[in-house]
Amino acid sequence: SQQGEEDPQALSIQEGENATMNCSYKTSINNLQWYRQNSGRGLVHLILIRSNEREKHSGRLRVTLDTSKKSSSLLITASRAADTASYFCATDGKISNFGNEKLTFGTGTRLTIIP
Amino acid sequence: DGGITQSPKYLFRKEGQNVTLSCEQNLNHDAMYWYRQDPGQGLRLIYYSQIVNDFQKGDIAEGYSVSREKKESFPLTVTSAQKNPTAFYLCASSIKGGSYNEQFFGPGTRLTVL
Numbered sequence: 001s002q003q004g005e006e007d008p009q010a011l012s013i014q015e016g017e018n019a020t021m022n023c024s025y026k027t028s029i030n031n032l033q034w035y036r037q038n039s040g041r042g043l044v045h046l047i048l049i050r051s052n053e054r055e056k057h058s059g060r061l062r063v064t065l066d067t068s069k070k071s072s073s074l075l076i077t078a079s080r081a082a083d084t085a086s087y088f089c090a091t092d093g094k095i096s097n098f099g100n101e102k103l104t105f106g107t108g109t110r111l112t113i114i115p
Numbered sequence: 116d117g118g119i120t121q122s123p124k125y126l127f128r129k130e131g132q133n134v135t136l137s138c139e140q141n142l143n144h145d146a147m148y149w150y151r152q153d154p155g156q157g158l159r160l161i162y163y164s165q166i167v168n169d170f171q172k173g174d175i176a177e178g179y180s181v182s183r184e185k186k187e188s189f190p191l192t193v194t195s196a197q198k199n200p201t202a203f204y205l206c207a208s209s210i211k212g213g214s215y216n217e218q219f220f221g222p223g224t225r226l227t228v229l
Contacts, residue, residue, distance in 0.1 A: 004157075030214060030215070031214060031215060033214075033217065035218075040203075040223070040225075041222055041223065042119075042205055042207075042220030042221050042222050042223050043158075043205070043207075043218075043220040044220070045217035045218065045219070048215075048217060088157060088158070092214030101163065101165065101171070101212055101213060101214070102148075102160055102163055102173065102214065103160075103214055103218065104160075105150075105157040105158040105159075106157050107155070107156055107157045108157055
């Protein structure tokens with residue numbers, strides 16, 4: 001079963017605007033990761049946030065994590081046409097403090113940036 | 116260039132045939148993974164290996180087989196027992212097994228059963 005579910009399923013915005021995607025999950029986690037996938041390609045890792053972190057930044061990306069609500073958000077600021085892609089969250093479903101052997105991916109948000 | 120490669124990019128198979136998808140990495144990573152992606156869905160884990168000569172079933176292993184004889188290579192065989200094999204297959208690797216490590220993905224193989 002899917003651990004993470006992204007919302008919305010699809011999002012279209014004008015270039016220069018900010019894009020926000022959300023991820024909800026069901027069980028406790030050690031960490032949550034976000035990945036990007038361009039159409040027909042492999043995934044690219046964007047950022048990892050640990051369960052004891054609330055916010056993390058990387059360039060134009062800002063990720064928040066609320067473990068009490070079992071949710072995370074990915075914010076892309078000042079969007080560009082090249083940001084058009086699908087974005088996936090991946091969770092580990094905490095088994096031990098040493099992490100889990102595998103990740104479970106959500107269904108993704110399809111982001112389209114309109115030039 | 117370091118990276119993870121998959122071949123072929125496109126693969127066509129007749130029903131009843133086995134087919135093997137290649138995955139090679141030169142990142143010196145211990146762990147490797149195979150995922151299946153269907154349209155509009157996320158990735159589902161087929162098999163993973165945390166070390167040479169060892170591998171575990173993922174969530175949808177039925178109809179698939181793997182081997183890990185070399186650190187660099189993790190081929191996936193889609194057998195005739197897999198009832199709906201048409202999908203996009205992604206291979207990934209990470210420096211070690213475990214969810215604290217980011218995964219590096221190959222470009223994928225699109226398999227179509229005719």
